Amino acid sequence: MMKLNDKTKCLLLSSILCLTATLCATAQNSSSVCRLGFAYELSQRSQWGFEKPVVRSLIPNSSAEQSGLRIDDVIEQIDGVNVTEVAPEEVKELFNATGNSSVTLTVSNLSGIPRQIEIKKECKKSNAITEDQLASAFAMYSLETTAEQQFICPFKTSITAEEVDFAHFHTFTFARIDENNRKLETNINECIERELIKKGMQVNNTQPDLLVQTFYFFDKNPNYKGTNKIIVEKEPTYRYDSAEGKMVKLPFLNYAAAESEAEYLLQLGIRLVDQKEIPGRVLWECEANELMESSFRLDEYARIHVPLMLMQFPYLKYMRNPQYTVNRRSYNYTGIQYDIDRLELVLDVDRKSPAYAAGIRARDVIQKIGKHKMNHSAEEFSAAYKRFISRTMDLRDPKTRFTDANGFRYCMNWDLFKYTQVADAAADTDYLSAFTYLYYFAPYINPSGNNACVFQVKRGRQVLDITVRPIVRTEVIVEIQ
Numbered sequence: 001m002m003k004l005n006d007k008t009k010c011l012l013l014s015s016i017l018c019l020t021a022t023l024c025a026t027a028q029n030s031s032s033v034c035r036l037g038f039a040y041e042l043s044q045r046s047q048w049g050f051e052k053p054v055v056r057s058l059i060p061n062s063s064a065e066q067s068g069l070r071i072d073d074v075i076e077q078i079d080g081v082n083v084t085e086v087a088p089e090e091v092k093e094l095f096n097a098t099g100n101s102s103v104t105l106t107v108s109n110l111s112g113i114p115r116q117i118e119i120k121k122e123c124k125k126s127n128a129i130t131e132d133q134l135a136s137a138f139a140m141y142s143l144e145t146t147a148e149q150q151f152i153c154p155f156k157t158s159i160t161a162e163e164v165d166f167a168h169f170h171t172f173t174f175a176r177i178d179e180n181n182r183k184l185e186t187n188i189n190e191c192i193e194r195e196l197i198k199k200g201m202q203v204n205n206t207q208p209d210l211l212v213q214t215f216y217f218f219d220k221n222p223n224y225k226g227t228n229k230i231i232v233e234k235e236p237t238y239r240y241d242s243a244e245g246k247m248v249k250l251p252f253l254n255y256a257a258a259e260s261e262a263e264y265l266l267q268l269g270i271r272l273v274d275q276k277e278i279p280g281r282v283l284w285e286c287e288a289n290e291l292m293e294s295s296f297r298l299d300e301y302a303r304i305h306v307p308l309m310l311m312q313f314p315y316l317k318y319m320r321n322p323q324y325t326v327n328r329r330s331y332n333y334t335g336i337q338y339d340i341d342r343l344e345l346v347l348d349v350d351r352k353s354p355a356y357a358a359g360i361r362a363r364d365v366i367q368k369i370g371k372h373k374m375n376h377s378a379e380e381f382s383a384a385y386k387r388f389i390s391r392t393m394d395l396r397d398p399k400t401r402f403t404d405a406n407g408f409r410y411c412m413n414w415d416l417f418k419y420t421q422v423a424d425a426a427a428d429t430d431y432l433s434a435f436t437y438l439y440y441f442a443p444y445i446n447p448s449g450n451n452a453c454v455f456q457v458k459r460g461r462q463v464l465d466i467t468v469r470p471i472v473r474t475e476v477i478v479e480i481q
Helices: 006-023 063-067 088-095 131-137 179-198 298-312 354-358 378-391 416-427 434-439
Strands: 032-035 038-042 053-058 074-078 102-108 115-120 122-125 147-152 155-159 171-174 210-220 237-241 246-250 264-274 282-292 323-333 336-339 342-349 365-369 453-459 462-468 471-480
Touching: 053 471, 063 115, 074 088, 122 342, 131 323, 131 434, 147 237, 155 298, 171 179, 179 210, 179 298, 237 298, 246 323, 264 298, 282 298, 298 471, 323 434, 354 462, 365 434, 378 416
Parallel strands: 171 210
Antiparallel strands: 032 122, 038 053, 053 074, 074 102, 102 115, 147 323, 155 282, 210 264, 237 246, 264 282, 323 471, 336 342, 342 365, 365 453, 453 462
């Protein structure tokens, strides 16, 4: 068995703290808690939704997401009440009106067309813990699919200081393409067009409200001083690739590195120019300046980074070096809600879920999941999880190292050539690894490929073996912090 070093202890501590915080937080009462499935902030930007709620994040699979609510939507009315007619502290009360099972919002975006949507409140018992929460708590079983990471991009974003409301601009076109770089500029423009259309805008080549200009540069750094002779362990650079739906490693230096350390320099800029109110006025601009260890294609850079750059249009939050948080989860969803104080007890089961369809019901007691017993306390589960992590560190691949959102620098995926050993460890009943079922679709947890879970359930005097075929849910939340 591998001896724990300081790096391993940091990783272990990160996982145990997360699990303990999730499993050992005792509910204060047995009442229900309700959510709408989105977060907002009151805008202080005169250019977008000034003093109105602006949607900043959506919970995956929530009623809010399914209703069609989108990031950067401006909430104009809540159940028919204009948000500008109430004090800021009253807005929260409107969202949480007592006795209402849903809320009707009037929202607007860059399309210029207000729309009305109904969002149903999703309620659960305050001592319930759901499978998405458990997936994060037991993420060390499957860092390949479940992790929270942060990264900073070297972007400089600016907006006009003049009084203007971006809500007046609904259409766009692109500046004339340089024929010498037609393929590159076409690829960059296509990336921009996709993102602006997602925000509600439309292409209009005859009378556009905005003109989109781009500028770029890539070359060797004339001030490059060569590789440092002192070998220093460099932190790998990861960014989120929305097209691939995952974090990717890139040959970029830290945003705070000295320019002389970079062998290559890359610049990409997007500029939005007024064509409607004061033609020629620059309304919004974002410029990326990367320090690079090796060559990288500009069109590939645009494919990955244009969505990140345009996350700050029309609502600008940070002018320099924005920090992004990516919370990604892929896990087996059955629909079971567990009692946080007694994990073998089913508090509730989502209707139309795989578990409900299979016959699992509230108040059932789960005796086993597979061959793993469930009659253990949160402290016992945490202690066993700690053993699993420490005894399997030598089965991980150091080449996949990354830093999680808690700042722990030695997270690693499983070694591809050691999947069999990982699966054996996950199946070991000594580790009380009942919740590995959340990742039963993964070959390092279940080499058979048969993603079916057997729950042994006690219902009164009956003991039932119920086979549940979960749905693999993939959820990604990307936010600017």
